[in-house]
Amino acid sequence: MNYFFALLGSGLAVGAIYGLVAIGFAIIYRATRVINFALGEMMMLNAYIAHTIGVHTALGFWGLVPVVIVVSVLLGLVIEFVLIRPMIGEPTISIVMMTVGLAVFIRSLVVLVWGAAPLEFSASPGDIVLSLGPVRLYLAQAIAIGLLLAIMAGFAVFYRYTRSGIAMRAAANDETVALLMGIDVRRIYALAWVLAASTAGLAGLLISTIYELGPDMSAFGLRGFPATILGGLDAVGGSAAGGFIIGILENLGEGYVGRGLKEIIGFVIILVVLMIRPFGLFGTRNVERV
Template identity: 55%
Template sequence: MDYFIQLLVSGIAAGLVYGFIGMGFAMIYRATGVVNFAQGELMMLVAYVAFTLAATFKLGFWPLLLASVAVSMLIGLLVEVLLIRPMLGQPVFSTVMVTIGLAVIIRSVVVLIWGADPMPLATGLSTTPIRLGPAGVYPAQLHALGIMAMVVAGLWVFFRYSRVGIAMRATANLQTVALLMGINVKRIFALSWALSAGLAAIAGVLVGVIYDLEPGMWLTGLRSFPAVILGGLDSVFGAALGGILIGIVENMSEGYIGRGMKEIAGFVLILIVLMVRPYGLFGKPDIERV
């Protein structure tokens, strides 16, 4: 039983990171209909930027997190303005290919600037595990849980009550109608990329603190993709829950079946779910009336 609880707790901790990245995927897709395949690479880039900020200004965890989110949102805006906005009106496949090209460029830039050796992200957080019954968790993992709760609550209030959030929801439903109602769709697109990049920054800092930095951490973005498919590609909050479920499934499969299952368990799960619910657990089916 103790082994099960430890696997469960560590799976939830890993799933929180998947959830942040998955929410970023869903944020962009919901607003623009584009899957950003550079989300994991953006998370990695911001994590390395956070390393430089921490080393230069000796920032603690919370100031570093806020600074990284601000820098990441600026990067997201630049990507949208310089690379994505010129693709408006072009086939979605072309825009997706732009994000894939951006992903390859970021991987090369990270190795070119920071090198390929693993590096710890020092933020002053203790690395001594905290015992929660039979399970042990790192302080950074507890921080991840609290941050997830704050982000989900904040986004719910934002989408529910703010004018900009309501405009984003309207744009997600039907861009043409949003334009006719006077909504600046280009501005909404830019905001969605900025918010998505901010979520990637949170994931990047958490991954750096918990697991250290290394150029292969972009694979975390690929492994988080099943989370957004599981929760529903158009559901931001479903992606958060999907990430936690994927983290638990990965840990349980490796713990009880064997090594190597962790890398494929999430993809096996979404194959099973998609056969039953092609639009994910919380996604909305497209209904076309003829």
């Protein structure tokens, strides 16, 4: 039983990271109907920048949190303004392929600047072990879970009660009507990229603390994508819940069946969900009259 709870705890922690990444996918898709396949690389770039700042300033983990948020906001704004905004009105597949190219560029840039070898992250919240009943978690793992829950609650309030959140929902529902109602759709798109980059940046900081800092950490972006499909591409809270489900199933599969299962279980879930419930567990069913 102790082995089960150990797998459950680590599954919750990695699921929280998947959830943060999945939220980034869902925010951009909900606002723009575009899947950003460069999200994992944006997360990785933020982590490397945070590491460099931490080395040169001796900032601790909590000092790097606002730094990561600021860097993420700037990165999201630059990408949206330079690459995404000029492509408004182009076919969606063109924008998606542009994000694929951006992912390759960022990955190559990171290897060119920081090298391909893993680095020891410069800041850590500590090696304290917390006990939540039978589940034991390192402090960084508990922070990841708590942060995801807080962000889920924050986005629920944002979409329901704030002017920008309501405007983002309106633009996602019908861009033309939103424009006619006076909503600045370009500002909404920029806000979506900023919010997605911020959640991805925090995920990168936590990955670097819990695991290691290296170019292969961008794979967490791709591995977090099944959580978005499971929860629903247009459901921010559902995507976060999907992260927990995927993380737990991956760890239990690895622990009781074999390591190879961990690498594929998320994508097996994608196949099953797309066949049975293609809009996800919490997504919105689109009904078209023809």
